[in-house]
């Protein structure tokens with residue numbers, strides 16, 4: 001079966017549906033519709049060629065685990081001149097980079113950061129606690145992961161505003177036309193690489209015990225990383241480290257503000273927080289999808305894919321597949337089996353997942369200890385960005401601490 005037969009006639013193209021504002025704001029109805037009517041879709045792509053969309057849990061997990069069919073090679077192009085490492089590299093080469101990077105993000109190393117993270121969360125809350133109001137996205141969800149990331153890398157905190165501007169121009173460039181947005185993205189990419197070029201030279205001359213210096217002086221297969229490899233790695237770390245945790249915190253707090261009884265449960269019983277982090281990662285899936293390219297002709301779910309097709313693995317849709325998760329639309333903090341794919345799966349599974357979990361857990365614990373009763377301010381209209389679901393202007397109001 002080929003393209004036209006894989007998309008029910010007269011229906012909205014699955015990629016348009018998935019990238020719509022309606023889906024970013026409330027993804028599950030779109031995901032369930034795809035499960036029911038078109039779990040493997042193949043249609044002409046927005047930029048030529050064909051585009052494949054997978055939404056079932058089993059198919060998405062299979063695709064994540066089979067890079068020889070669903071390749072990541074050079075698939076992410078967001079203003080980077082050099083391939084993003086390790087995201088844009090397929091096995092077996094991919095493993096050599098993870099061997100260098102994994103120990104830097106190990107559970108033990110991340111657990112050691114906990115006291116510092118807890119202190120930082122409280123310092124951030126101190127800034128607005130007496131006001132009875134905050135813009136959660138701006139005042140909390142943005143500074144928390146960004147400050148930790150710069151400290152981990154060994155980069156000056158003063159550079160944060162510049163990093164955030166580059167992040168926004170890369171992930172959500174503003175512009176009236178696609179060309180304008182692409183130009184913003186490319187300019188940000190060039191600026192990021194120029195910045196790291198300078199910092200890499202600094203760390204080469206003056207090593208320290210932080211991540212950037214470790215990479216500059218580290219080795220893969222008995223040789224130092226090339227300049228292009230260092231730039232590709234640092235560029236990706238910046239994008240991964242700054243945006244995803246912010247988006248996840250936004251998603252979690254919106255849900256908890258809109259469901260006061262679930263928030264109350266967390267306030268009353270802190271032991272629920274770890275389960276809540278996993279369940280809200282599943283239910284909200286802030287990174288909605290990951291891109292791939294079909295590397296060889298292949299049939300999946302009765303649909304024939306062709307080498308060169310673009311592919312979108314809808315991890316958000318996989319995470320609400322009723323065939324994998326009982327009562328998938330319900331949020332259960334005590335869900336027993338929760339093999340969610342919010343961090344991806346297979347060889348490219350998120351490098352920063354232990355850091356993210358630490359930040360999210362400490363954030364939910366401390367925020368609910370200090371600010372147990374909050375609600376969305378009346379002027380707030382929640383709207384999530386498509387692709388990576390973050391919500392700007394997330395105004396909360398709350399009772400001031402006694």
Ligand code: HEM
Pocket residue numbers: 072085086087088098149236237240241242244245248286287290291315341342343344345347348349350351352353355356
């Ligand atoms: C809740 C927060 C986060 C979420 C939801 C998330 C999600 C993901 C997902 C879905 C992937 C898989 C991409 C793919 O298969 O194409 C991924 C990969 C990756 N993430 Fe995260 N991420 C988070 C936090 C972080 C943080 C804090 C860092 C770094 C400091 C990070 C660094 C990376 C890197 C380097 C990769 C590529 C791994 C590889 O290709 O081997 N992530 N992440």
